[in-house]
Amino acid sequence: MRRFVILGHKANTDGSFKLNDMAGGAGRLDILLRCINSAFFLSHGIRRDVEVYLILLGPPNPPVTIKLSGSEIRYLNPDERSTGSLIRNALLKMKDRDEISSSPGIYASRMGLEEVILSMKDTQIIYLHENGIEMEEMDFQAGKDLTFVLGDHMDLSEEEERILEKYGALKASLGPEILHADHCIVVSHNILDKKAKLK
Amino acid sequence: MRRFVILGHKANTDGSFKLNDMAGGAGRLDILLRCINSAFFLSHGIRRDVEVYLILLGPPNPPVTIKLSGSEIRYLNPDERSTGSLIRNALLKMKDRDEISSSPGIYASRMGLEEVILSMKDTQIIYLHENGIEMEEMDFQAGKDLTFVLGDHMDLSEEEERILEKYGALKASLGPEILHADHCIVVSHNILDKKAKLK
Numbered sequence: 001m002r003r004f005v006i007l008g009h010k011a012n013t014d015g016s017f018k019l020n021d022m023a024g025g026a027g028r029l030d031i032l033l034r035c036i037n038s039a040f041f042l043s044h045g046i047r048r049d050v051e052v053y054l055i056l057l058g059p060p061n062p063p064v065t066i067k068l069s070g071s072e073i074r075y076l077n078p079d080e081r082s083t084g085s086l087i088r089n090a091l092l093k094m095k096d097r098d099e100i101s102s103s104p105g106i107y108a109s110r111m112g113l114e115e116v117i118l119s120m121k122d123t124q125i126i127y128l129h130e131n132g133i134e135m136e137e138m139d140f141q142a143g144k145d146l147t148f149v150l151g152d153h154m155d156l157s158e159e160e161e162r163i164l165e166k167y168g169a170l171k172a173s174l175g176p177e178i179l180h181a182d183h184c185i186v187v188s189h190n191i192l193d194k195k196a197k198l199k
Numbered sequence: 200m201r202r203f204v205i206l207g208h209k210a211n212t213d214g215s216f217k218l219n220d221m222a223g224g225a226g227r228l229d230i231l232l233r234c235i236n237s238a239f240f241l242s243h244g245i246r247r248d249v250e251v252y253l254i255l256l257g258p259p260n261p262p263v264t265i266k267l268s269g270s271e272i273r274y275l276n277p278d279e280r281s282t283g284s285l286i287r288n289a290l291l292k293m294k295d296r297d298e299i300s301s302s303p304g305i306y307a308s309r310m311g312l313e314e315v316i317l318s319m320k321d322t323q324i325i326y327l328h329e330n331g332i333e334m335e336e337m338d339f340q341a342g343k344d345l346t347f348v349l350g351d352h353m354d355l356s357e358e359e360e361r362i363l364e365k366y367g368a369l370k371a372s373l374g375p376e377i378l379h380a381d382h383c384i385v386v387s388h389n390i391l392d393k394k395a396k397l398k
Contacts, residue, residue, distance in 0.1 A: 019219075020218075020219070020280065022278065022280075023276065023277075023278040023280070023281065030277065030278040030279075031277070034233075034236075034277075037233075038382065038385075041379055041382070042376055042377060042378065042379075043376075043377035043378055043379055044377060077222065078222075078229065078230070078233075078379065079221065079222040079229040079279060080229075080278060080279045080280070081219065081221075081222070081279070081280070082222065174389065175389050175392050175393050175396075176392050176393065176395070176396040177241055177242075177388075177389075177392050178241060178242035178243060179241065179242055179385075179389075180240055180241075180242055180277065183237065183240070183385045186237075186378075186382045186385040186386060187385060187386060187389045189376075190373065190374050190376075190378075190386045190389070193374050193375050193376050194374050194375065196375070197374075197375040
């Protein structure tokens with residue numbers, strides 16, 4: 001299982017935005033939508049062994065975590081607008097509740113970063129960061145889940161970095177250029193796909 | 200210089216589509232927009248040494264080629280909707296003309312695949328294809344431009360493949376999984392960035 005946890009530092013938390021304004025009024029939700037695309041899509045299907053956690057930290061009610069489960073998800077298309085509609089729908093259905101499932105494979109809750117990490121069992125946490133070890137050179141334990149954590153357009157805060165450190169996160173880098181979050185996910189998959197083939 | 204030539208087999212050629220319907224009525228323009236994002240964006244800027252050619256082959260007036268030049272382009276944002284607006288604007292401004300520049304770094308013309316290839320000088324053409332040689336293993340001549348050719352959601356036609364063969368294209372593969380076109384561009388950049396760093 002590969003998991004991607006993306007922190008949306010300004011991302012809207014009640015669904016009160018227009019689908020025409022996801023890069024603006026929704027607090028750069030567009031970045032998170034592209035991360036969903038990168039995490040799940042193969043040319044002829046969906047990566048079923050993937051989970052994505054979007055941790056939304058913008059107004060008015062942070063945090064909200066949207067979990068997308070590849071083994072269950074339906075109605076997922078690659079374009080930003082249709083995925084934005086799924087996420088907005090989850091936020092609108094949540095209202096004042098603490099936890100809901102809005103459509104197959106999509107869950108919303110009030111977890112923040114530390115609770116998300118605590119909800120996972122027996123996983124190696126990888127913090128994608130330009131000063132990390134080259135991921136290609138890293139040896140991952142067979143059979144252990146990998147959980148990648150990355151920020152949106154803003155770096156992780158010191159507090160967020162402390163949480164990752166507390167849970168033994170390894171810093172991994174993906175190459176000489178610093179990439180957008182969704183591109184980091186594509187490259188991570190590709191490196192892991194190649195490693196898996198070698199085994 | 201890295202160039203990416205993407206064939207949009209059904210993509211609209213007169214701008215008569217809605218920005219809310221780019222995955223539908225615009226003939227899967229959404230795929231081509233994500234390719235633009237993948238080709239140009241780094242975390243803190245734009246790859247200036249990149250050119251993208253979108254060859255639009257859908258109704259009503261194919262072919263139309265939109266060229267985007269990284270060294271000149273302005274007003275480019277990462278989200279699909281704003282880039283879709285730039286492309287639609289180019290198509291609408293073109294009308295019955297053969298060649299226009301619609302905004303800085305964006306050019307529209309009536310070229311098809313073979314004319315696009317003939318317009319490039321001294322370039323190695325790479326056809327991204329699952330049955331190619333692993334790109335990581337390929338040696339590229341220093342100082343020569345690389346031009347990557349790939350399809351949208353549809354494979355290249357036999358006629359398109361014949362054109363690539365005629366101009367000496369090498370087939371390159373990116374790993375064990377078959378990826379969406381925009382993800383192929385992200386992985387290609389990453390492999391080339393790493394190769395460039397080693398030199």
